Amino acid sequence: MxxxxxxxxxxxxxxxxxxxxxxxxxxxxxxxxxxxxxxxxxxxxxxxxxxxxxxxxxxxxxxxxxxxxxxxxxxxxxxxxxxxxxxxxxxxxxxxxxxxxxxxxxxxxxxxxELGGPFIKSDQLDDIDSKVKKKGPSKKKSSSKKKSVTEKNSS
Amino acid sequence: MEIVLMVAGICLFLMMIPIMLRIIIGPTAIDRIVAVNIIGTKTAVLLIIIGALFDNVSMFVDFAIAYAALNFLGSLAASRYFNRTRPAYGKGSSMEAKGS
Known part of the structure; x- marks a missing residue:
């Protein structure tokens, strides 16, 4: 034992x-x-x-x-x-x-x-909003272009 | 059996050395607190091993309980103190430096 x-x-x-x-x-x-x-x-x-x-x-x-x-x-x-x-x-x-x-x-x-942490100051919120607005549609456009290119290639 | 305990204690102490290095070079204050917390927990374990080496475990176990409880209270107080009272990176936090 x-x-x-x-x-x-x-x-x-x-x-x-x-x-x-x-x-x-x-x-x-x-x-x-x-x-x-x-x-x-x-x-x-x-x-x-x-x-x-x-x-x-x-x-x-x-x-x-x-x-x-x-x-x-x-x-x-x-x-x-x-x-x-x-x-x-x-x-x-x-x-x-x-x-x-x-x-x-x-x-x-x-x-x-981008996650929206709790430490962001109120002064910086406007800058972040503008950055997100700038980023958002451009990303969508690029992705749609890529999709169309790939569709053309596949066709 | 004593040899095994001595080897275990020496290995515990040797593995504390990189954590002490993290205390020295830690870029943020909370890194240092985490490293101190780990070293405190391991010291409570090391006290039990020392007590077994001295054939006096019944005394050293009480020290270990007190050490573990005080270590928890210390890390709790430090986390409450550094929460929103101090910038993380010393003078002027990263967000202040980045501020447009």
Missing amino acids: DDILNILSVILIFSGLIFFMGASVGLIRFPDFYTRMHAAGKGDTLSTILITAGMAAQVLSHFDVVSLFVAIKIVAIAVLIMLTSPTSTHLLMKAGYDDGIEPFTNSGKGGII
């Missing part, structure tokens, strides 16, 4: 370390704030839960009343982190979105203005 719990704890701890390595590499290598939050929120939570579960199995391996209570406390830490870490990630992401951090796009311009 002790050997089974020891092997289980070793497997859980090292799988947690692998997930934490993914989180840290993602945090240092991703190009954007939002993608970094993606790596941080999920990898950190899962690796913490796995390592604490492994430590609970490790403590339970020599069974005792005291070790039982300590294992319950460690599981309580895991539950606390499972509840609080996604919450804090969500709140920080919302704060960054309200502050106007631009997402990473292929064009490098940031697509959040």
Whole structure:
């Protein structure tokens, strides 16, 4: 029984370390704030839960009343982190979105203005409206031209 | 078994180093807060491992619970503070710089 719990704890701890390595590499290598939050929120939570579960199995391996209570406390830490870490990630992401951090796009311009982010000031609304009005019909015209060209080619 | 725990603790500490790099070079303030949050969570885990190495888990587990709870409260307060009170990129946010 002790050997089974020891092997289980070793497997859980090292799988947690692998997930934490993914989180840290993602945090240092991703190009954007939002993608970094993606790596941080999920990898950190899962690796913490796995390592604490492994430590609970490790403590339970020599069974005792005291070790039982300590294992319950460690599981309580895991539950606390499972509840609080996604919450804090969500709140920080919302704060960054309200502050106007631009997402990473292929064009490098940031697509959040077209989405209508909540941080746009009232002075800039007119400029954005004019840009959208300029962009809208031109896109439609170009697309219709392309369609007609393709239709001609196909015919 | 102690060797496994020691290797796990050392690996946890070594993987914290890139996150500390993100604290140093993070372009926005919220990047830094996220990295501090991750390091705090991992410190709570590292405290349990240190307690198992010292054969005194029952004491270190209480420290870990307090550390995790305070870490959550700290990141919550920081997110409330940086929400609409500070520009994201230091002096003059990107939107102000872009403003026509």
